[in-house]
Amino acid sequence: xxxxxxxxxxxxxxxxxxxxxxxxxxxxxxxxxxxxxxxxxxxxxxxxxxxxxxxxxxxxxxxxxxxxxxxxxxxxxxxxxxxxxxxxxxxxxxxxxxxxxxxxxxxxxxxxxxxxxxxxx
Amino acid sequence: xxxxxxxxxxxxxxxxxxxxxxxxxxxxxxxxxxxxxxxxxxxxxxxxxxxxxxxxxxxxxxxxxxxxxxxxxxxxxxxxxxxxxxxxxxxxxxxxxxxxxxxxxxxxxxxxxxxxxxxxxxxxxxxxxxxxxxxxxxxxxxxxxxxxxxxxxxxxxxxxxxxxxxxxxxxxxxxxxxxxxxxxxxxxxxxxxxxxxxxxxxxxxxxxxxxxxxxxxxxxxxxxxxxxxxxxxxxxxxxxxxxxxxxxxxxxxxxxxxxxxxxxxxxxxxxxxxxxxxxxxxxxxxxxxxxxxxxxxxxxxxxxxxxxxxxxxxxxxxxxxxxxxxxxxxxxxxxxxxxxxxxxxxxxxxxxxxxxxxxxxxxxxxxxxxxxxxxxxxxxxxxxxxxxxxxxxxxxxxxxxxxxxxxxxxxx
Numbered sequence: 001x002x003x004x005x006x007x008x009x010x011x012x013x014x015x016x017x018x019x020x021x022x023x024x025x026x027x028x029x030x031x032x033x034x035x036x037x038x039x040x041x042x043x044x045x046x047x048x049x050x051x052x053x054x055x056x057x058x059x060x061x062x063x064x065x066x067x068x069x070x071x072x073x074x075x076x077x078x079x080x081x082x083x084x085x086x087x088x089x090x091x092x093x094x095x096x097x098x099x100x101x102x103x104x105x106x107x108x109x110x111x112x113x114x115x116x117x118x119x120x121x
Numbered sequence: 122x123x124x125x126x127x128x129x130x131x132x133x134x135x136x137x138x139x140x141x142x143x144x145x146x147x148x149x150x151x152x153x154x155x156x157x158x159x160x161x162x163x164x165x166x167x168x169x170x171x172x173x174x175x176x177x178x179x180x181x182x183x184x185x186x187x188x189x190x191x192x193x194x195x196x197x198x199x200x201x202x203x204x205x206x207x208x209x210x211x212x213x214x215x216x217x218x219x220x221x222x223x224x225x226x227x228x229x230x231x232x233x234x235x236x237x238x239x240x241x242x243x244x245x246x247x248x249x250x251x252x253x254x255x256x257x258x259x260x261x262x263x264x265x266x267x268x269x270x271x272x273x274x275x276x277x278x279x280x281x282x283x284x285x286x287x288x289x290x291x292x293x294x295x296x297x298x299x300x301x302x303x304x305x306x307x308x309x310x311x312x313x314x315x316x317x318x319x320x321x322x323x324x325x326x327x328x329x330x331x332x333x334x335x336x337x338x339x340x341x342x343x344x345x346x347x348x349x350x351x352x353x354x355x356x357x358x359x360x361x362x363x364x365x366x367x368x369x370x371x372x373x374x375x376x377x378x379x380x381x382x383x384x385x386x387x388x389x390x391x392x393x394x395x396x397x398x399x400x401x402x403x404x405x406x407x408x409x410x411x412x413x414x415x416x417x418x419x420x421x422x423x424x425x426x427x428x429x430x431x432x433x434x435x436x437x438x439x440x441x442x443x444x445x446x447x448x449x450x451x452x453x454x455x456x457x458x459x460x461x462x463x464x465x466x467x468x469x470x471x472x473x474x475x476x477x478x479x480x481x482x483x484x485x486x487x488x489x490x491x492x493x494x495x496x497x498x499x500x501x502x503x504x505x506x507x508x509x510x511x512x513x514x515x516x517x518x519x520x521x522x523x524x525x526x527x528x529x530x531x532x533x
Contacts (some may be wrong), residue, residue, distance in 0.1 A: 013457060038523040054523035058447040058466035062521060077249045
């Protein structure tokens with residue numbers, strides 16, 4: 001069902017975990033739906049210096065969020081906020097269509113984290 | 122001799138390496154099983170040598186007919202039935218369709234109500250839904266938290282219009298073995314046909330049509346190391362049943378179509394090889410070792426369904442907290458272990474298993490579910506391997522999960 005690229009990301013995510021002294025945190029999903037996504041940000045100037053995620057989710061959620069983190073690291077908050085789900089799916093190669101919704105969690109949580117940062121500022 | 126090999130058929134060979142590499146420990150035997158080599162041997166001549174049509178009058182046809190009837194006797198004997206009460210089908214789905222639709226239409230003058238449960242296989246539930254569209258009323262009984270039918274509710278659901286009760290014998294997801302003896306008594310007392318889908322339980326626990334007052338029983342081959350595409354429906358003497366597939370007069374007019382002689386012979390051999398309590402005892406021992414090991418080694422995990430002899434000897438069903446079943450399954454798959462989950466994430470419709478829902482499991486427990494189903498070929502070494510690998514997988518996924526960590530606000 002999954003491509004090798006997705007499985008590799010799932011097995012060896014580079015951005016899983018939490019940032020203890022994060023500048024901002026965004027959470028999306030709820031436990032009842034069976035998916036929770038949490039994004040931690042470290043911001044320097046207007047750029048994302050570091051990003052990590054935690055998820056209660058499936059293979060697609062873990063793999064797609066990991067690639068999202070890779071794509072947004074180093075970007076400005078503005079650029080990251082505009083990051084589309086399409087870019088993540090493209091980055092992963094073939095995501096089964098039924099699984100595309102799992103990758104939406106990542107971008108939503110990221111936007112919430114950015115909003116959280118802007119609010120704190 | 123006619124032997125199919127991966128080498129001989131290039132387009133089959135193309136998909137073989139992955140299958141070979143990844144399925145070292147196969148624990149998805151509730152989905153399907155490997156064909157026993159003995160079964161395959163028995164089947165082979167029926168493809169290339171004794172390939173006659175059982176309806177033909179020449180000697181090849183006669184030989185096929187003879188083998189067909191011998192196979193019928195094997196199946197009949199295995200459930201305490203008579204040969205003429207066995208109708209060969211293409212498998213469990215066809216058997217259940219024939220039983221439900223066949224009884225419903227043949228007995229519609231007697232009544233239009235059918236009683237079944239919320240934890241049946243999809244082919245029973247979908248047949249019932251279709252029958253509702255045709256004007257039948259169907260009552261879907263709740264089950265208790267272990268998956269058992271509640272007898273008092275069954276009795277309450279039966280009315281003067283009830284023509285059929287259909288209750289699954291061994292549940293395919295959580296392994297619950299319903300007490301057919303007691304349900305059969307209720308049906309017999311009320312004079313209602315009693316059908317059971319025994320695809321999962323066949324040869325894994327006692328099944329006797331006389332003792333259990335069964336009128337119809339669905340069986341299939343590929344769950345017991347027989348071939349896919351073959352099964353049988355037991356139709357008790359005198360049961361009024363309409364045929365559902367029209368054509369020739371095969372199977373006593375109840376199932377038209379040339380009989381799948383190689384498949385049927387293979388099915389019968391599979392039954393012969395599967396019968397006997399030694400296999401049940403072995404699987405139960407390994408099942409309980411794996412359950413005990415997981416409960417000891419991994420925190421925040423629960424077992425779903427009953428324990429002991431009322432659970433299918435080859436079924437294990439866990440719920441792991443804070444992590445998702447599909448992710449567990451994919452991780453196991455990466456280590457060469459095949460499993461299954463009832464998580465919403467694994468389903469095309471993104472809904473969690475209706476069986477787990479009927480048992481009253483929370484969303485968390487449904488999404489964190491994992492089914493491991495053994496066969497008589499499962500070894501203790503394989504179970505030990507799972508016990509080594511699974512705790513690490515759960516630990517890793519819990520590290521990625523934001524849930525279940527003490528300092529977090531998520532307290533479930």
